[in-house]
Amino acid sequence: xxxxxxxxxxxxxxxxxxxxxxxxxxxxxxxxxxxxxxxxxxxxxxxxxxxxxxxxxxxxxxxxxxxxxxxxxxxxxxxxxxxxxxxxxxxxxxxxxxxxxxxxxxxxxxxxxxxxxxxxxxxxxxxxxxxxxxxxxxxxxxxxxxxxxxxxxxxxxxxxxxxxxxxxxxxxxxxxxxxxxxxxxxxxxxxxxxxxxxxxxxxxxxxxxxxxxxxxxxxxxxxxxxxxxxxxxxxxxxxxxxxxxxxxxxxxxxxxxxxxxxxxxxxxxxxxxxxxxxxxxxxxxxxxxxxxxxxxxxxxxxxxxxxxxxxxxxxxxxxxxxxxxxxxxxxxxxxxxxxxxxxxxxxxxxxxxxxxxxxxxxxxxxxxxxxxxxxxxxxxxxxxxxxxxxxxxxxxxxxxxxxxxxxxxxxxxxxxxxxxxxxxxxxxxxxxxxxxxxxxxxxxxxxxxxxxxxxxxxxxxxxxxxxxxxxxxxxxxxxxxxxxxxxxxxxxxxxxxxxxxxxxxxxxxxxxxxxxxxxxxxxxxxxxxxxxxxxxxxxxxxxxxxxx
Numbered sequence: 341x342x343x344x345x346x347x348x349x350x351x352x353x354x355x356x357x358x359x360x361x362x363x364x365x366x367x368x369x370x371x372x373x374x375x376x377x378x379x380x381x382x383x384x385x386x387x388x389x390x391x392x393x394x395x396x397x398x399x400x401x402x403x404x405x406x407x408x409x410x411x412x413x414x415x416x417x418x419x420x421x422x423x424x425x426x427x428x429x430x431x432x433x434x435x436x437x438x439x440x441x442x443x444x445x446x447x448x449x450x451x452x453x454x455x456x457x458x459x460x461x462x463x464x465x466x467x468x469x470x471x472x473x474x475x476x477x478x479x480x481x482x483x484x485x486x487x488x489x490x491x492x493x494x495x496x497x498x499x500x501x502x503x504x505x506x507x508x509x510x511x512x513x514x515x516x517x518x519x520x521x522x523x524x525x526x527x528x529x530x531x532x533x534x535x536x537x538x539x540x541x542x543x544x545x546x547x548x549x550x551x552x553x554x555x556x557x558x559x560x561x562x563x564x565x566x567x568x569x570x571x572x573x574x575x576x577x578x579x580x581x582x583x584x585x586x587x588x589x590x591x592x593x594x595x596x597x598x599x600x601x602x603x604x605x606x607x608x609x610x611x612x613x614x615x616x617x618x619x620x621x622x623x624x625x626x627x628x629x630x631x632x633x634x635x636x637x638x639x640x641x642x643x644x645x646x647x648x649x650x651x652x653x654x655x656x657x658x659x660x661x662x663x664x665x666x667x668x669x670x671x672x673x674x675x676x677x678x679x680x681x682x683x684x685x686x687x688x689x690x691x692x693x694x695x696x697x698x699x700x701x702x703x704x705x706x707x708x709x710x711x712x713x714x715x716x717x718x719x720x721x722x723x724x725x726x727x728x729x730x731x732x733x734x735x736x737x738x739x740x741x742x743x744x745x746x747x748x749x750x751x752x753x754x755x756x757x758x759x760x761x762x763x764x765x766x767x768x769x770x771x772x773x774x775x776x777x778x779x780x781x782x783x784x785x786x787x788x789x790x791x792x793x794x795x796x797x798x799x800x801x802x803x804x805x806x807x808x809x810x811x812x813x814x815x816x817x818x819x820x821x822x823x824x825x826x827x828x829x830x831x832x833x834x835x836x837x838x839x840x841x842x843x844x845x846x847x848x849x850x851x852x853x854x855x856x857x858x859x860x861x862x863x864x865x866x867x868x869x870x871x872x873x874x875x876x877x878x879x880x881x882x883x884x885x886x887x888x
Contacts, residue, residue, distance in 0.1 A: 347376050383413055390422050399430040401595055411779075431568075436493035437640045439571035441553075445497075450537060450548040450834060455554050455819045457533055460569070461526035463815050468563060469752050469827045474523040478532060481558030482518050485512050485536070488554050498546040510543055529559075560824050566812055573822035578814055582730060585618060587646045590671040591616065593639070598631045600638055601793070608635060609671040614664045616654060623661075624653035644668050676703035678722075678809040679710055687717030688881050689771075693737070696729030696784040701736040708740075708769060718772040718881050723836045724802065724873065725839035728783025731811055731831075735761045738873055740793040741798070743768040747791045750811055752829035757811075763795075773798030774877040777846060782806035789844045795820075798847040801877040809839025850876045 348862065386409045393402035406423035413419055435441045448456070464472050488494040489507055492676065499507060514536065523529050537548030560569045577728045580586045590609020594601045600622040605612045623630055625641040633641070642650060645668055653663050679691045689711035711719065728734075731750075738747045742763040749760045775798055777789050786805050793800045810830050816823040832838055852872045 351490055367386055383409075383416060385417070386413070386419060387665075391425075394422075394426070394429075398595075398840065399426055399433055400873065402426040403430045404816040407625045411497040414448050425487070425884070427505070427561065428484055429491065431561065432484070432488055432491055432554075433493060435553075435571060436491075436497065437559065437637055438571045438573050439820065440574075442497075444572070444822070445549055445553065448549055448820060450552070452819065453552045454530065454534055454537070456817060456822075457559070457779075458526070458530050459558055459817055459819050459822055460559055461529060463824055464559065464563065465526055467754070467813060467815065467826050467828050468567070469757070469810070469829055471753065472563070473525075474525060474529050475521070477559040477562045478523045478529055478555075479492035479519060480562030481533065481555030482514055482536075484554040484558035484561075485551055486514065494550070497623055498550045499544060502544045503741045503763065506544060510540065513539075521604040523640045533580060550697060560826070564810070564827050566810060567806070567826050568824070570823040570825060575814070575816060575821070578823075578825070581695070582697055584592065584675060584695075584699040585670055585672045586668050588644075588668050589642060589650070589666055593622070595639075596621070600630060600642075606673060610666040610669060614666050614721070616664070617656070617882075619657050621655045622652050624649050624663075625653045629653075644773075646670060649697075673697075674703060675700040676707050679707040681711065681714050681716065682720070683878060683881075684715070686881060686885060688878060689714075689719045690722065692722040692724075693726055693785075693788075696733035696737070696788075698730065698733070700729070700733045701740075706741065706879055714843075718774070718884070719769075720774040720877050720881070721774060722776040723781050723785040723789060724776050724778040725780045726782070726785040728808065729786065733783060734784035734787040739752075740767065740787050741769050741773055742791060742795050745795055746794075747834065748766070749832045749834075749836075751832065752811075756826075757829040772881070774880055776873050776877050777802040777805045778852075778873065779803055779806055779842060779843075781844075782808040783810075786839050786844050787831060787833075790837065790839065793844065793847060794834035794837070799848060799880050800844065801848040801880060802846045802850055802873045803852060804849075805843040807839060807841045807843035809842070847852050848876060848880060 353437045354488065386405075389407070390402055391406050393399075393405060403423070403426040406426050407417060409419045410416075410423055433575060461472075461474075461477075464477075484638060488509055490501065518536075521532070523532065533552055534548075536555070537551045540546050540551040541548045557569045560567050577586075588609075590606035591602055591611040592604040592606075593602050595601070601621070602611075602616060602618050602620045604618055605616055622638070622642075625633075625638050628637045630636075642652070644650060648668050649665055650668065651663060651665050653661060655661050673692060673695075675695050675697050677692050677694060680689075682688050682690045691704075691707045691711070693704070708716075708719075731748075735747050743765045744763050747761045747763055749758075751758050773792065775789050775792050777785065781789065781802075782805065786808065789800050792798045809832075810827045812825050813821055813828045814825055830838065830840060833844070846868070850870055
């Protein structure tokens with residue numbers, strides 16, 4: 341689920357909106373290069389911090405913690421184990437706080453739920469980038485169900501009357517029967533899952549549907565970090581993100597110190613009109629404090645239908661508390677922000693692309709012409725913190741600046757996923773170009789930055805990007821409301837460079853020693869506030885001008 345929904349940031353704009361543990365490593369007596377030595381004390385400290393979050397059942401924060409740790413200490417089995425466990429807990433918590441999932445759990449029969457599982461497996465077999473390992477998918481489903489039987493939300497709904505010893509026997513029995521069982525094809529997988537559902541109903545009195553749903557979620561999450569099962573509400577969320585508009589309050593937030601920290605406020609939205617500012621904290625929702633709720637549950641309470649009302653208690657940095665009643669409504673989310681001339685003497689234009697959605701091409705055109713009228717002579721495009729979006733949108737933006745040659749190539753298991761996206765000369769902007777990236781620039785951002793770098797159309801400045809070099813497709817289900825997100829292809833920059841796990845290396849690397857200022861600040865203010873990457877980009881512009 342590092343999808344690139346890596347940082348635990350929740351866009352509260354929508355209507356309603358991962359595993360088996362391997363054995364410990366055996367250390368061989370070999371000479372290890374000095375630069376490969378890992379600080380075991382630091383790893384131990386990281387694990388202890390994560391376990392503290394686990395014990396407090398703060399699974400969203402634990403997930404973020406282990407994802408950061410996994411990037412800092414790659415290929416460390418203990419960290420990967422804890423990351424996997426946190427993913428399973430977090431994903432389950434999200435499902436069981438999702439009204440559309442709970443509705444499906446109540447309304448679908450065992451046969452219907454099995455049909456959903458069968459359809460999910462068929463879509464995996466048809467569309468996934470690699471040939472599926474059915475046994476691995478089955479093991480993940482078993483791990484999901486095993487963990488679910490320890491989760492209060494699952495237990496309360498499905499095992500309230502079950503004997504705890506019977507539940508533990510059932511869990512052991514599942515692993516004994518299934519962990520090493522061969523699963524040669526999807527038909528066998530479906531038969532096994534039917535057996536699990538029937539056994540759960542017979543021995544524990546729980547609905548077979550609840551057990552089968554864990555195998556549905558497990559099958560997709562077993563594939564990779566970016567594939568997953570989507571409830572009906574989550575599917576709606578995805579399409580809203582693509583369209584660039586949502587129903588909600590118009591805020592971006594993250595979990596922080598038993599509260600919801602406001603990261604950004606969309607102008608014109610209900611939150612903005614209510615006076616909410618970045619750095620404010622939501623400490624209660626509809627009379628319930630965020631301390632008594634998980635951050636995920638509190639965030640979910642902010643969601644709702646259009647024209648519905650939510651009460652939030654807001655704490656400002658100065659300690660002022662106030663209660664606001666806000667009406668949820670449709671909010672347009674701009675994908676291009678901070679359009680400005682940041683150096684009037686040199687005519688340096690700037691804008692930040694926050695995501696690649698359907699409206700981004702139009703938004704970029706508007707920004708370019710606005711800057712052109714204001715005397716733009718060179719341009720800085722900022723895709724830092726941009727988790728990606730639509731492949732076609734990234735191609736369209738790159739095509740505005742590249743006159744010929746490849747932009748990106750995709751390769752998948754199916755020949756229909758193999759495509760070379762090429763640039764076109766008409767309408768190309770010739771303005772000197774700088775692109776800013778960071779470790780949170782991912783997916784479509786990496787397509788754009790990689791094309792600009794490889795085609796020598798501009799200079800990429802910053803730090804190595806995230807390394808999400810794959811394409812996902814969204815596939816609605818026919819049997820029931822919901823869908824699956826599946827990796828269908830991997831993409832390669834014009835030079836043939838794979839992006840997965842490697843990222844885009846900037847032309848000019850910047851050593852970052854402080855955090856970039858809050859997203860809501862203007863670019864000019866960021867320059868004055870020590871934004872090293874932006875300053876480095878501006879220096880590249882100055883150096884070029886001095887050479888003319």
